[in-house]
Amino acid sequence: MTPATTETSPKLNLGSLRIGLFTDTYAPQVNGVSVSLQLISEGLKKRGHQVTIFAPKFPGYKDEQPSIVRLPSLKYLNDPPIYVAVLGTPRTTWSLTRKHFDVLHAHSPLSVGLLAYLTASTKNLPLIYTYHTSITDYTHYLKFIGGTGIIRHGARWFSTVSTNLGDQIVVPSPKFYHLLLEQKVKKPIHIIPNGINLSQFKTAKKAGSLRSRLGVPPEAPILLSVGRMDPEKRLEFLIDAFVLLADKLPNAQLVFAGDGGARKDLEEKAAGLKVKDRIHFLGMVQREELPDIFHDATVFLSASTTEVHPISVIEALASGLPIVVVRDEAFDGMVENEENGFQVALDVEVFAKTLIGLIKDRAKLERFGKRSSELSEKYSIEGQVKALEQLYVESILQNWRGKSIMDSLLRRK
Numbered sequence: 001m002t003p004a005t006t007e008t009s010p011k012l013n014l015g016s017l018r019i020g021l022f023t024d025t026y027a028p029q030v031n032g033v034s035v036s037l038q039l040i041s042e043g044l045k046k047r048g049h050q051v052t053i054f055a056p057k058f059p060g061y062k063d064e065q066p067s068i069v070r071l072p073s074l075k076y077l078n079d080p081p082i083y084v085a086v087l088g089t090p091r092t093t094w095s096l097t098r099k100h101f102d103v104l105h106a107h108s109p110l111s112v113g114l115l116a117y118l119t120a121s122t123k124n125l126p127l128i129y130t131y132h133t134s135i136t137d138y139t140h141y142l143k144f145i146g147g148t149g150i151i152r153h154g155a156r157w158f159s160t161v162s163t164n165l166g167d168q169i170v171v172p173s174p175k176f177y178h179l180l181l182e183q184k185v186k187k188p189i190h191i192i193p194n195g196i197n198l199s200q201f202k203t204a205k206k207a208g209s210l211r212s213r214l215g216v217p218p219e220a221p222i223l224l225s226v227g228r229m230d231p232e233k234r235l236e237f238l239i240d241a242f243v244l245l246a247d248k249l250p251n252a253q254l255v256f257a258g259d260g261g262a263r264k265d266l267e268e269k270a271a272g273l274k275v276k277d278r279i280h281f282l283g284m285v286q287r288e289e290l291p292d293i294f295h296d297a298t299v300f301l302s303a304s305t306t307e308v309h310p311i312s313v314i315e316a317l318a319s320g321l322p323i324v325v326v327r328d329e330a331f332d333g334m335v336e337n338e339e340n341g342f343q344v345a346l347d348v349e350v351f352a353k354t355l356i357g358l359i360k361d362r363a364k365l366e367r368f369g370k371r372s373s374e375l376s377e378k379y380s381i382e383g384q385v386k387a388l389e390q391l392y393v394e395s396i397l398q399n400w401r402g403k404s405i406m407d408s409l410l411r412r413k
Helices: 032-046 090-098 111-123 135-141 149-163 174-182 198-202 209-214 235-245 263-271 287-296 311-318 348-359 362-378 381-412
Strands: 018-022 050-056 068-071 073-078 081-085 103-106 127-130 168-171 189-191 222-226 253-257 279-283 299-302 323-326 341-344
Touching (some): 198 311, 209 287, 235 253, 235 348, 287 311, 299 348, 311 323, 348 362
Parallel strands (some): 018 050, 050 068, 103 127, 127 168, 168 189, 222 253
Antiparallel strands (some): 073 081
16 A cells, blocks of 8 residues: 555645544643644634634633633643543434534543534534554553553554454554554555744744753853753663763763653752762743744754654754654655764664764764754745645545435435
8 A cells, every 4th residue: 555645636725614623632732742733723714714723621721712612621741741532422422413524633632522523423413543653652641551462462463453444544654654654554645744933943932941041151162951850761771872972072961851750850860969060950831932942952853763743853953953863764855864864773872873973073063963953944834724724625526426316225225
């Protein structure tokens, strides 16, 4: 099977579409899915579409936009706080039966994703499903039993079954296209990369603000990690690599921007090191502050092998940063060896040695940064939204054709 594409299809237009986006994670949670959904929603609205987002209620948080329907929820985790929607309530049913949609788009397979499927089935609407996360990589969040073989097998089964509920499947990168084929997903799969507002990250509003905050001189290299601080991100690997390179780069600094369940343990680990004063934890950073942080950095780092098509790497590209990551298919097309960075083996000594060589080569840093900026042009939110819009239109037309065929068969009877 080759990936389906919307790029070569004729441009179709049905005017303003009524789109329902369904997600189990949204603001105030900060992660790739949440950020991506906010950008997609804003982009679709700019193109004249009506967008309604369905997400679990987050106690104490008030949405600024009126087009967000919060579903009754229960707290599942404390750190970080995660709420799971409760389905079947009168409020949920009433909200959906009152609204009219042309297409539904689920962004998670759990309770809210199931609600999208049930709504699409009841109202005979096309359902798009974006596969954002490999479920088998996150079973450790199931308390006590998450690491067992039976749970991982069950997660794989659930991944396949829930994905096949969609009429059309979207994946952000070839990595997940191959994963879904291996999992025997039968529905058409479309590769539509994540996108961001590139112009927001091309320049800094307050250049030097991060260095000033940390008391770091302009010539000191800053090694930057941005994102959730959870176990699967393997951030302790970055600390271990920093310890190995610290003597070779005596003024280098390691900076973590983000928060999560692993932060406390990472801070405790750093506090016991002789380089503790050169490791910085910024905590959660407002999105509008991110461009300034990226532009003060020297190199962007990632040691995760559970990524799909990370928003933070696109932000680093747009900011013109060289990138060093642990080798993973998710970074293909984003990190090109000897062009804008390196994909290296999951070996802390190799990782540290690669960073030392790169940071000491100013010409290479400059060349890599320029190439990153060029590569970022592939990942605009405008491009992502247009591709989704085309897929929506095609799905709606296919659904109409299916209805017409069914009506014809019924009339013949």
